[in-house]
Amino acid sequence: MLTELVIAAEPGEDVNPLIPAWYDIVYSIIPFALVLLLFWKVVLPRMQKMLDERAAKIEGGIEQAESAQAEAKVALEKYNAMLAEARAEAAKIREQARVDGGAILAxxxxxxxxxxxxxxATAQAQIEAERQAALVSLRSEVGSLAIDLASGVMGESLADDKKATALVDRFLADLEKSETAAK
Structure with a gap:
């Protein structure tokens, strides 16, 4: 090791430790060129193909999302139109029901x-019939009572039906006249 230090320390050669020897540069460039060629011909096209596929998938997904959004917008507009139509029809039905209800009520x-x-009218007719029946019944009863009373007052028998009937009718007519005059 000491010999190497002595050789390196010889004053004749100026060696820059940062610059490698020419044979090291040649032996390094050949594998670098092979790796670069392999990367350029094999790895880079595969990577570019994979990136293109991903970009196509992303663009396809974006297009599908945009088309789905457009379809959803069309469906929403259609739904809103149908909803407005249904509301108008419901209002029309309510109004028709209101009119029909008013007509039915009338x-x-x-x-x-x-x-x-x-x-x-039936009650009036029935009342009038009952009044007439009561009047007829009352006339016959009042008539018989009046005849009995008149027989007792006069002291003679009023057995003659024509006389008795005329007497009773005259009495009742006078009674009706006095009633109407009192009202």
């Missing part, structure tokens, strides 16, 4: 008033 009111008028 018809029912008309039927109820006509039924009430019919019932009132």
């Amino acid at each position: 018809e029912l009111k008309e039927q109820a008033s006509s039924e009430a008028a019919r019932i009132t």
Whole structure:
């Protein structure tokens, strides 16, 4: 080792320790060129192919996303249009139901008033018939009572039906006149 130090220390040669010897440079350039050629012909095309495939997938994904977004937008617009149409139809149905309800209500009111008028007319007729029946019954009873009373007051028998009937009718007519005059 000492000999090597002495050789290196000889004054004749100036050796720069940072610059390698020429044979080291040649032996280093050949493997570097082979690795560079291998990288340039094999690795770089494969890497470029892989990057192109990834770029194509990404672009395809972006295109699919854009087309899906466009389809979703079209579907949303279609949905909104259908929803607006359904709302308009529902409003139309509600309005028609309101009109129909009003017509049915008016018809029912008309039927109820006509039924009430019919019932009132029937009741009036029944009341009038009962009044007439009561009047006839009352006339016969009042007539018989009046004849009995008149027979007792006069002291003679009023057995003649024509006389008795005329007397009773005259009495009842006078009674009706006094009633109407009192009102």
